Amino acid sequence: MALSIWEILAVFAAGVGAGTINTIVGSGTLITFPVLLLTGLPPVTATVSNALGLIPGSISGAIGYRAELKGQRRRIMRLGTVAAIGGLGGAVLLLMLPARAFETIVPVLVALALVLVILQPRLSRTVQARRDRNGTHKDPDGGPLLLTGLLLASVYGGYFTAAQGIIYLSLMGMLLADTLQRLNAVKNVLAAIVNSIAALFFLFVAEFDWTAVLLIAVGSAIGGQIGAKVGRRLPPTVLRGVIVTVGTAAVVQLLLR
Template sequence: MTTAAGLAGASGWTQAGVALAGVGAGLINTVVGSGTLITFPVLLAAGLPPVTANVSNTLGLVPGSVSGVLGYRRELDGLAPLLRRLGVAALAGGLTGAVLLLALPAKAFEAAVPVLIAGALVLVLAQPLLAKRLAARAETRPRPANGGFALLVGVYLCGIYGGYFGAAQGVLLLGLMGVLLELPLQRINAVKNVLALAVNGIAAVFFLIDGPIDWRAALLIAAGSVVGGQLGALVGRRLPPPVLRGVIVAVGVVAITRVVLG
């Protein structure tokens, strides 16, 4: 399903801003996740309804996810069995979340958006502390090589959240796998990129069949996120995490204000 005029009638500056937001989201998603907190507020500010903005954003970020996975492909060496196992759970969760987004009334999503964004911001801010505590806890407990049943369930639940909204799903996945997997952080981040791609990809396919898509918005975000995904793989590791978190929190607060005040 395609929306009416949507972003096609927006100014050149507005469209350039959406593309630039796509670059930022692609970079942040590759490094840690939560890039939706960059693009979603921008789409709201451009005048798109919340559900249309969410659907178009999910579709647009898929190419950036592919770009990020390719950028981290060296860290995925030897992890095919784990990726197949967790990928099934991610696909199932993403499809469930996408179905819920379109099955539930649009008003339900609009009412939930401020809460979802606020929760995502809390996760982004708490991520450094959570990482330290989870790492300390993991050192004292043996972990199954593939994460066990708990990781499968956790990835499925993260997938539901990602298919429904998606902001900070990467942070959730990193925390979950940091506890349950015996892998270095960069390898876990590479797996996170694959799982996020699976969630966004299956949700995007479902939205293509029955979703309110603003194609101009989706294409602008796609173009920007591909560039951002490569930047994230090349230089994102060198960017100060506090700077990234500060940007994410700033745009998240703007998004909450936009939704609440209309």
């Protein structure tokens, strides 16, 4: 589909914004998806084109957080495998279910994730105190509960991706003993895996718009580097505040759609 110069600029700018916000928090799809719809793309084509275009942004953000990824190879391999399986499942569901199948549940999931992000420091202290009393230790990889949660979150991510990063952060923040910045680095890798797996599937079975894909790809790659530079400098409290602010805006936008 031919785009006007203003539509080209709008899609590119949306890609930059999505790449930036995805690296810091997540929810970048809530920037790009509406813009793609405004250009006249059908919802499923817009979703597929968006997923393909955001891959460079996810990879760019993960590279920007490479210092925080040191020492996490085993964790990433384990969680990444689960994310890949879930992402493929979500991509399949996108082509099988009605376009609005997740609309009711998504705002609830994101809102719950935000509550967990807000309460995470207190809940983590409570859980750790209980473990200390019982003489047990937190599983360094989160255990079955985290794997199950990430699997379901990745299914959703392969289906739509909006705010999946917030869900990842809330789950890992609750179940992993690590800093928010290091968990954010893992979140960027998981998002890159899910986007890539879903996009590879879409390449063979779905329609997409190459112009939109290329514009978002270039924009999100630039945004990924911007997001990494900004996000890595934010103190944990400020980063948590950004997550909650962006997440709240995402919930409002999802409810108003």
